Amino acid sequence: xxxxxxxxxxxxxxxxxxxxxxxxxxxxxxxxxxxxxxxxxxxxxxxxxxxxxxxxxxxxxxxxxxxxxxxxxxxxxxxxxxxxxxxxxxxxxxxxxxxxxxxxxxxxxxxxxxxxxxxxxxxxxxxxxxxxxxxxxxxxxxxxxxxxxxxxxxxxxxxxxxxxxxxxxxxxxxxxxxxxxxxxxxxxxxxxxxxxxxxxxxxxxxxxxxxxxxxxxxxxxxxxxxxxxxxxxxxxxxxxxxxxxxxxxxxxxxxxxxxxxxxxxxxxxxxxxxxxxxxxxxxxxxxxxxxxxxxxxxxxxxxxxxxxxxxxxxxxxxxxxxxxxxxxxxxxxxxxxxxxxxxxxxxxxxxxxxxxxxxxxxxxxxxxxxxxxxxxxxxxxxxxxxxxxxxxxxxxxxxxxxxxxxxxxxxxxxxxxxxxxxxxxxxxxxxxxxxxxxxxxxxxxxxxxxxxxxxxxxxxxxxxxxxxxxxxxxxxxxxxx
Ligand SMILES: *Cc1c(COP(=O)(O)O)cnc(C)c1O
Numbered sequence: 001x002x003x004x005x006x007x008x009x010x011x012x013x014x015x016x017x018x019x020x021x022x023x024x025x026x027x028x029x030x031x032x033x034x035x036x037x038x039x040x041x042x043x044x045x046x047x048x049x050x051x052x053x054x055x056x057x058x059x060x061x062x063x064x065x066x067x068x069x070x071x072x073x074x075x076x077x078x079x080x081x082x083x084x085x086x087x088x089x090x091x092x093x094x095x096x097x098x099x100x101x102x103x104x105x106x107x108x109x110x111x112x113x114x115x116x117x118x119x120x121x122x123x124x125x126x127x128x129x130x131x132x133x134x135x136x137x138x139x140x141x142x143x144x145x146x147x148x149x150x151x152x153x154x155x156x157x158x159x160x161x162x163x164x165x166x167x168x169x170x171x172x173x174x175x176x177x178x179x180x181x182x183x184x185x186x187x188x189x190x191x192x193x194x195x196x197x198x199x200x201x202x203x204x205x206x207x208x209x210x211x212x213x214x215x216x217x218x219x220x221x222x223x224x225x226x227x228x229x230x231x232x233x234x235x236x237x238x239x240x241x242x243x244x245x246x247x248x249x250x251x252x253x254x255x256x257x258x259x260x261x262x263x264x265x266x267x268x269x270x271x272x273x274x275x276x277x278x279x280x281x282x283x284x285x286x287x288x289x290x291x292x293x294x295x296x297x298x299x300x301x302x303x304x305x306x307x308x309x310x311x312x313x314x315x316x317x318x319x320x321x322x323x324x325x326x327x328x329x330x331x332x333x334x335x336x337x338x339x340x341x342x343x344x345x346x347x348x349x350x351x352x353x354x355x356x357x358x359x360x361x362x363x364x365x366x367x368x369x370x371x372x373x374x375x376x377x378x379x380x381x382x383x384x385x386x387x388x389x390x391x392x393x394x395x396x397x398x399x400x401x402x403x404x405x406x407x408x409x410x411x412x413x414x415x416x417x418x419x420x421x422x423x424x425x426x427x428x429x430x431x432x433x434x435x436x437x438x439x440x441x442x443x444x445x446x447x448x449x450x451x452x453x454x455x456x457x458x459x460x461x462x463x464x465x466x467x468x469x470x471x472x473x474x475x476x477x478x479x480x481x
Pocket of ligand 1: 076077136137138139169171213242244245266281283
């Protein structure tokens with residue numbers, strides 16, 4: 001794109017229309033307008049022709065990066081390609097038109113689908129029960145922590161503290177805090193994992209839970225998870241595992257077999273709903289037998305041949321979402337699981353880990369790696385060596401845009417200064433990975449020879465370097481025509 005796209009208001013011209021209706025030849029019924037979401041006489045409302053409006057939004061859409069056009073290694077976010085067939089299946093008319101208040105007898109098929117997905121997620125994670133209603137990962141965390149709180153309260157003391165490593169995802173401390181807990185941070189050791197002895201020292205009778213992101217945000221597997229769980233359980237606490245990055249573990253590691261009491265998954269990362277773009281997601285939560293009474297309502301139960309929706313559950317934490325959650329996201333997840341099968345799911349994890357390690361090994365020695373422990377599905381480099389030439393992670397990220405590539409996650413996790421967190425995901429071919437590696441090598445070379453080109457990047461994008469602070473602090477939200 002080589003010209004600035006005007007605002008839709010700038011395209012406006014009085015009387016321009018997408019279509020014109022013929023004059024009315026029946027009496028006008030104004031009442032109908034009250035039922036239509038249609039407002040008249042909005043001051044300054046743009047008036048444009050059909051081709052203008054179509055071209056305007058198509059051009060804007062083309063200025064965006066998206067996973068359907070580009071490699072998108074945004075660490076922690078799992079911006080992988082989701083097969084279109086699963087969208088098609090979720091778009092079948094009987095799924096689209098089903099009413100959330102339909103009687104149980106009329107929706108046995110959809111309840112079966114929900115139950116089947118619960119069963120598969122139990123099988124994948126080793127948990128005893130699942131609730132599918134939370135709408136996102138962070139919402140799952142809150143739901144899980146509420147169940148832990150309810151269980152501890154029933155035992156007589158909800159306790160006060162939740163232990164969270166400094167390598168956890170940022171939503172973990174927020175969720176614990178929202179649930180009324182005080183968060184204590186556990187420092188990572190040199191390997192980038194939680195130290196068993198540190199946990200031993202911090203674990204008291206006032207600790208409600210350990211919240212462990214696994215693999216953690218460094219992409220490193222918390223290999224001592226069994227011993228950590230044992231320490232927490234000995235003092236009556238619960239182990240919460242953030243399983244948003246389950247694509248690294250599918251078919252390889254079942255958290256429920258290793259002392260995890262509660263886990264959430266991100267269907268909009270791992271299970272075929274695209275992450276980002278503002279669409280709906282789902283953060284199902286798995287629990288052990290012990291926490292089953294506290295599951296949010298409704299709970300779907302098998303009674304002989306029939307499925308029933310149970311709402312009367314005295315110990316339940318209540319409803320966390322209207323109706324049956326984001327049902328179509330659940331449809332896509334089940335379609336994805338069934339289409340891959342046991343072997344396919346295992347391959348997802350194998351390729352996610354292989355791709356990430358291929359990138360890590362290829363760029364090791366060119367970009368600084370603070371932690372050298374083996375990683376799973378993502379790896380975290382830093383700008384340490386380039387900073388000596390005055391080049392920072394933001395400059396590297398912006399320059400990648402010139403190569404037609406989406407930048408990695410920047411400056412997160414916080415324990416790596418100048419972080420570049422790269423997650424290739426399992427859906428990328430070696431050709432794509434090699435193109436990214438070549439671009440990163442070129443950028444490292446430019447940092448040595450011509451740092452200016454990085455500091456002024458991007459050069460080939462629709463917009464050049466933006467003042468992100470001003471954009472956040474002084475946003476211009478109103479068109480002054
Ligand atoms: C993405 C992610 C979350 C949060 O998920 P949302 O759906 O964005 O709320 C939590 N933990 C980890 C490790 C994640 O990667």
